[in-house]
Amino acid sequence: MSDHVLTLNAGSSSVKFALFAVEPDGPLLVAGGQAEGLGAEPLFHARVVGGPACDSALASNDHQGAINAIVDWVDETLPRAVIAAVGHRVVHGGVCYAAPIIVDDAALAALETLAPLAPLHQRHNLSGIRAARRAFPGEPQIACFDTAFHRGHDFLNEVYALPRAFYERGLRRFGFHGLSYEFISLRLRDVDPVVAGGRVIVAHLGNGASICAMKDGRSVASTMGFSALEGLPMGTRCGRIDPGLLLYLLEHDKMSVDGLSQLLYRESGLLGLSGLSQDMRTLEASDSAQAREAIDYFVHHICMEIAALAAVLKGLDALVFTGGIGEHSPHVRAAVIESLKWLGFALDAPANAGNAPLISSSASRAPVYVIATDEESMIARHAIDAAGLARAVAA
Numbered sequence: 001m002s003d004h005v006l007t008l009n010a011g012s013s014s015v016k017f018a019l020f021a022v023e024p025d026g027p028l029l030v031a032g033g034q035a036e037g038l039g040a041e042p043l044f045h046a047r048v049v050g051g052p053a054c055d056s057a058l059a060s061n062d063h064q065g066a067i068n069a070i071v072d073w074v075d076e077t078l079p080r081a082v083i084a085a086v087g088h089r090v091v092h093g094g095v096c097y098a099a100p101i102i103v104d105d106a107a108l109a110a111l112e113t114l115a116p117l118a119p120l121h122q123r124h125n126l127s128g129i130r131a132a133r134r135a136f137p138g139e140p141q142i143a144c145f146d147t148a149f150h151r152g153h154d155f156l157n158e159v160y161a162l163p164r165a166f167y168e169r170g171l172r173r174f175g176f177h178g179l180s181y182e183f184i185s186l187r188l189r190d191v192d193p194v195v196a197g198g199r200v201i202v203a204h205l206g207n208g209a210s211i212c213a214m215k216d217g218r219s220v221a222s223t224m225g226f227s228a229l230e231g232l233p234m235g236t237r238c239g240r241i242d243p244g245l246l247l248y249l250l251e252h253d254k255m256s257v258d259g260l261s262q263l264l265y266r267e268s269g270l271l272g273l274s275g276l277s278q279d280m281r282t283l284e285a286s287d288s289a290q291a292r293e294a295i296d297y298f299v300h301h302i303c304m305e306i307a308a309l310a311a312v313l314k315g316l317d318a319l320v321f322t323g324g325i326g327e328h329s330p331h332v333r334a335a336v337i338e339s340l341k342w343l344g345f346a347l348d349a350p351a352n353a354g355n356a357p358l359i360s361s362s363a364s365r366a367p368v369y370v371i372a373t374d375e376e377s378m379i380a381r382h383a384i385d386a387a388g389l390a391r392a393v394a395a
């Protein structure tokens with residue numbers, strides 16, 4: 001049997017995984033799933049491609065337990081699959097890491113120092129690496145960074161207007177969701193090769209949400225900055241906010257730093273505004289006026305940021321929606337396109353209602369695409385390259 005690559009995408013309450021066979025023309029998905037509800041009621045879902053779903057409760061509630069369950073399931077279900085490398089999504093690579101790396105102790109220690117910059121993600125990503133090292137002690141663990149795709153930004157799109165020494169210290173804009181944007185950039189070459197070489201705005205709208213401006217397939221600017229808090233409002237994160245308000249909460253309300261972090265990362269965004277849920281499906285199904293206002297605020301800021309990024313690109317040749325909301329919410333997409341009519345966009349309503357790949361009408365000045373992202377396959381491609389498995393399979 002050919003070599004396999006396991007990919008792990010450890011979030012705050014879930015670990016998504018996928019298993020790919022290393023084939024001569026790239027990774028081939030064999031199985032995938034996730035352990036979710038960690039810390040609460042943990043559940044495990046997995047399936048082999050083309051096979052029945054396997055759903056079960058998880059005995060253990062933490063990330064180590066989730067990874068053990070994933071490894072056990074792969075062992076039992078696909079006993080002949082040889083795991084030759086494990087690829088990990090690591091949200092923050094800081095200034096040092098602009099490409100995937102094979103993780104060693106020194107790199108793990110360096111990545112640990114970035115944990116405060118991504119409190120919802122980084123320490124879970126790193127505990128995934130530690131758990132996978134224990135499960136596959138001889139195999140390379142490859143860290144693939146969300147920040148890496150954005151590391152070519154020019155100074156104006158990377159700097160904050162603080163004294164220069166802060167920039168030199170690494171306190172600058174990074175941008176996230178880079179594995180998703182990299183996948184979309186490559187996919188767009190097949191979908192629309194002409195546009196792929198132009199000025200494209202990609203809206204990754206999931207539980208975390210950001211927008212990326214691309215020129216010739218490369219990231220030029222992102223709505224996310226130093227941390228994954230900036231830019232759009234998200235499931236539980238506030239997005240763009242006046243730093244003066246934060247000073248006020250610290251000074252006047254005597255809020256603790258932990259309390260402020262909890263407020264900004266976990267209690268704000270769609271959840272905070274609606275008072276109901278962080279989940280777009282729940283908000284769309286609700287009759288509550290606050291749920292509607294939360295969706296309107298989300299759409300309003302998507303439109304503001306798209307216009308700002310169009311100014312950065314000095315024009316716009318295509319718009320792409322991706323992420324759970326971008327791929328599945330006709331309501332959000334229609335509201336965005338309706339508000340951006342002045343940019344020349346026109347919607348094909350039936351295509352949009354059916355989540356079709358092209359949702360703009362022939363009257364649209366530029367195409368609007370819906371493209372399903374696949375961070376897992378991007379991680380697998382990087383892991384195969386970094387571990388030298390492509391050469392092995394070609395030999």
Ligand SMILES: Nc1ncnc2c1ncn2[C@@H]1O[C@H](COP(=O)(O)OP(=O)(O)O)[C@@H](O)[C@H]1O
Nearest residue numbers: 205206207208278279280281323324325328329
């Ligand atoms: N059919 C749908 N309609 C509207 N929103 C959806 C739909 N399916 C998924 N979503 C939304 O997508 C979001 C999750 O996106 P996803 O990209 O999976 O997030 P993450 O990877 O950050 O956990 C949730 O808000 C969810 O409600």
Ligand SMILES: CC(=O)OP(=O)(O)O
Nearest residue numbers: 176177206207208228
């Ligand atoms: C960086 C980030 O926000 O990631 P996610 O969307 O997975 O929360």
Ligand SMILES: [Mg+2]
Nearest residue numbers: 206207208323
């Ligand atoms: Mg995501």
